Amino acid sequence: MLTIFNNIAVKEFHSYFDSESKCLQILAEEKWKDGFVCRFCGHHHYCEGKKPFSRRCTRCKKEESATAHTIFHHCKIALPDAFRLVYAVCNTPTVSTLELSEQLNMRQMTCWKFKKKVMNCIDARKDVSEQGKVELKQIILGIDELSQG
Numbered sequence: 295m296l297t298i299f300n301n302i303a304v305k306e307f308h309s310y311f312d313s314e315s316k317c318l319q320i321l322a323e324e325k326w327k328d329g330f331v332c333r334f335c336g337h338h339h340y341c342e343g344k345k346p347f348s349r350r351c352t353r354c355k356k357e358e359s360a361t362a363h364t365i366f367h368h369c370k371i372a373l374p375d376a377f378r379l380v381y382a383v384c385n386t387p388t389v390s391t392l393e394l395s396e397q398l399n400m401r402q403m404t405c406w407k408f409k410k411k412v413m414n415c416i417d418a419r420k421d422v423s424e425q426g427k428v429e430l431k432q433i434i435l436g437i438d439e440l441s442q443g
C-alpha cells in the first residue's frame with residue numbers, strides 16, 4: 295500500500311489521507327510493521343488501547359498511541375491537514391508558509407511551526423538520503439528513527 299507513497303499525486307494523496315482515522319491507521323501500520331515491541335518492557339504482545347489505533351502492552355499495560363514517536367506527536371493540527379502539509383513541504387521545500395496557509399486553509403503561524411519541524415527532520419536526513427531527496431515516508435514516521443540511528 296505504501297509503496298506508492300512517494301510518487302503519489304497530490305490529488306490521490308488528499309483523497310487517501312482524508313480522515314483522522316485513516317492517518318492513524320497508516321501510522322500504526324507503518325510503525326509496527328515489524329511487529330509490536332513495548333518501549334517500556336520489550337514485550338511483544340498487545341491489546342487495543344483506549345485511543346483509536348493505539349496499542350497497549352499486555353504485560354506492563356503501558357499504552358502507545360499511533361502518533362507517539364512520530365513527527366505528529368503533540369501535533370495540534372488535524373492529522374489530514376498535517377499530512378498534507380508534510381506532503382507539500384517534502385515536494386516543494388521552498389514553499390512559503392503563506393502559500394501553505396492558503397492551500398491548507400490554516401493560520402500562517404501554525405504552518406510556520408509545523409513546517410519548521412518538517413524542515414528540521416529533512417535537514418537531519420539529507421546526508422543519508424539518495425540524491426538529497428528525502429522520502430516522504432521517512433518524514434512522516436520521522437523523528438523516532440532519527441533518535442534510534
Ligand SMILES: [Zn+2]
Pocket residue numbers: 332333334335336337351352353354355356
Ligand atoms: Zn510493556
